[in-house]
Amino acid sequence: MEKRHGRQTVGFQGDVRICAYASVAGQKEKEGPLGECFDIVMPDAEWNEETWEKTESKMQKEVLKAALRKAELKSEDLHYILAGDLLNQCIGAGFGLREMEVPFLGIYGACSTMIEGLSLGAMLIDGGFAEYAAAVTSSHFCTAERQYRMPLEYGGQRTPTAQWTVTGAGAVILAKQGAGPKVTHITTGKIMDMGVKDANNMGGAMAPAAFDTLCAHFRDLGRGPADYDLILTGDLGVIGREILIEMMEKEGYDISKNYQDCGCMIYDREKVDVHAGGSGCGCVASVLCGRILEGLRQKEWKKVLVIGTGAMLSTTSSLQGESVPGIAHAAVLSAE
Amino acid sequence: MEKRHGRQTVGFQGDVRICAYASVAGQKEKEGPLGECFDIVMPDAEWNEETWEKTESKMQKEVLKAALRKAELKSEDLHYILAGDLLNQCIGAGFGLREMEVPFLGIYGACSTMIEGLSLGAMLIDGGFAEYAAAVTSSHFCTAERQYRMPLEYGGQRTPTAQWTVTGAGAVILAKQGAGPKVTHITTGKIMDMGVKDANNMGGAMAPAAFDTLCAHFRDLGRGPADYDLILTGDLGVIGREILIEMMEKEGYDISKNYQDCGCMIYDREKVDVHAGGSGCGCVASVLCGRILEGLRQKEWKKVLVIGTGAMLSTTSSLQGESVPGIAHAAVLSAE
Numbered sequence A, B: 001m002e003k004r005h006g007r008q009t010v011g012f013q014g015d016v017r018i019c020a021y022a023s024v025a026g027q028k029e030k031e032g033p034l035g036e037c038f039d040i041v042m043p044d045a046e047w048n049e050e051t052w053e054k055t056e057s058k059m060q061k062e063v064l065k066a067a068l069r070k071a072e073l074k075s076e077d078l079h080y081i082l083a084g085d086l087l088n089q090c091i092g093a094g095f096g097l098r099e100m101e102v103p104f105l106g107i108y109g110a111c112s113t114m115i116e117g118l119s120l121g122a123m124l125i126d127g128g129f130a131e132y133a134a135a136v137t138s139s140h141f142c143t144a145e146r147q148y149r150m151p152l153e154y155g156g157q158r159t160p161t162a163q164w165t166v167t168g169a170g171a172v173i174l175a176k177q178g179a180g181p182k183v184t185h186i187t188t189g190k191i192m193d194m195g196v197k198d199a200n201n202m203g204g205a206m207a208p209a210a211f212d213t214l215c216a217h218f219r220d221l222g223r224g225p226a227d228y229d230l231i232l233t234g235d236l237g238v239i240g241r242e243i244l245i246e247m248m249e250k251e252g253y254d255i256s257k258n259y260q261d262c263g264c265m266i267y268d269r270e271k272v273d274v275h276a277g278g279s280g281c282g283c284v285a286s287v288l289c290g291r292i293l294e295g296l297r298q299k300e301w302k303k304v305l306v307i308g309t310g311a312m313l314s315t316t317s318s319l320q321g322e323s324v325p326g327i328a329h330a331a332v333l334s335a336e
Helices: A052-071 A088-096 A113-126 A141-148 A202-221 A237-250 A281-297 A315-319 B052-071 B088-096 B113-126 B141-148 B202-221 B237-250 B281-297 B315-319
Strands: A009-011 A017-025 A080-085 A104-106 A132-139 A168-175 A182-187 A230-233 A259-261 A303-311 A326-334 B009-011 B017-025 B080-085 B104-106 B132-139 B168-175 B182-187 B230-233 B259-261 B303-311 B326-334
Touching: A009 A202, A017 A052, A017 A182, A017 A281, A052 A080, A052 A088, A052 A132, A052 A141, A052 A168, A052 A281, A080 A088, A080 A113, A088 A104, A088 A132, A088 B088, A088 B315, A104 B113, A113 A132, A113 A168, A113 A182, A113 A281, A113 A303, A113 A326, A113 B104, A113 B113, A132 A141, A132 A281, A168 A281, A182 A202, A202 A237, A202 A303, A202 A326, A230 A237, A230 A281, A237 A259, A281 A303, A281 A326, A315 B088, B009 B202, B017 B052, B017 B182, B017 B281, B052 B080, B052 B088, B052 B132, B052 B141, B052 B168, B052 B281, B080 B088, B080 B113, B088 B104, B088 B132, B113 B132, B113 B168, B113 B182, B113 B281, B113 B303, B113 B326, B132 B141, B132 B281, B168 B281, B182 B202, B202 B237, B202 B303, B202 B326, B230 B237, B230 B281, B237 B259, B281 B303, B281 B326
Parallel strands: A080 A104, A080 A132, A230 A259, A230 A303, B080 B104, B080 B132, B230 B259, B230 B303
Antiparallel strands: A009 A182, A017 A168, A132 A168, A182 A326, A303 A326, B009 B182, B017 B168, B132 B168, B182 B326, B303 B326
């Protein structure tokens, strides 16, 4: 069992590479600081589809096709696709990827889905079960609002702690060898429930999960913040990010120097009114696949710890007075 | 890559065992032919909870606890839990398993979730990433009706092709070695969409997926129906079962002698009015964990091929006129 480190972390002995990656983003995301980084920018929220749900399915299909093109692979080269999204019964992935004809493993990790897929895919590669595997996810502002909150036409007020669901998607192709950033370790998170009941404060609900996974990661590997050029969370937003910095500080870790959050990076909050920042499966997916993996490829960073963060609620659980459990999965990405 | 067989199948070189398993079932399931097989029978649909969704969460928690007791393990011995269900955002698993404090990988394969979890868990064990991993799933008639169909109070008529969602749950504990039925191969299914649009004929929608996976399994391993004492699908029901037998016959395979479907086994259709039989994540889960694994342990069968079948629809996709894609994942279970 020498692949295991401590309770939650495994290290890969073989060479697990991200041989290609691609991103899709919407117009609002294009206007942000990372606007130039995305492979495909949608012309509008519909992208020639009749419903936003069909648009989100198209995002999953097109982002995977773009990643396959960059890898110079065909879908039949993939041994597995690991994919999911926020829509009820994960229809973004199910309908979007149905024509790929690839063995399909549906996953649901809320907004941690990208890193859950990357983690599972890396284990399937390193375990000798696949030569190539893809991890795909997406979110769409309009499908998320309609499903989780209010019809867009209602024009509801947003609370200051609310975040803005990113319209975006990302796909990575994992490979047994070759070029591209390397996945060296993963730390799989437990479900953490600190009793936060405000579904409009997801950052606050997810921060304890990110904290728990980050501490487990450092503990399992005997590492600290200085071992990474960049520590990145998925979508804690402005409020969750501050909470995580404080929680880590109390634990004796200063992450303030090299820590960022995709939800804080994707929008220019001076220009657009997104309150506490971006969120959604597509937030970490589009930032990872649009900006971070390219930065690793170009050796801008040598070692990045990315932590996908998810809130495991549904409208039914909130209506029934339940709290919002969080989950966070981490992966170490290396330029070497 | 000698673990791989053909396009969709992998074989395990190590010893992957199901060291324990447990099942939960409702009153209607207790009255069926397998009524004596389940570990826990719920006193009623509520099981002392305020809402049916909380009951379903309790089912996941209790079934995993029962399996851990039988394995003489604690939750901290588990390296991973793979779990999901039919509820929006998989809240049955998320809320039910939050107190386990085990690294959690959420999965969504509709009613194929049990076999998806078993497949992934077996790969994580054989890949050297875990010593013990659990796969858990559930369904509940009342949560499924309220979410997918009509409020129960409405008393809607059911079409003759409709199936009855099983109130049941199952958990398996996978182990790197030891006693218990062995998992020798898995065949992971592709999403199959033959254009069936009737959400009240799930068996018809899922049969082509079961057909595709079964043919892939036979092709990948050079096997045929005679290599198994029992071939078992998850929840095709009476109609889907007939379709699968016919489709296989046209392909040159006679499965009529040793093929059964959990949805046909779980209820006594002479006595209770379940139309085309049982369905839901809990159908294959409770039958597998209540009856089949015990039969393997007692050498009633030597080799069983179990195929979890799922329909990847949501109420939104149906309202938008989409068809019902199906998926099917297979696993070979051996008594030796």
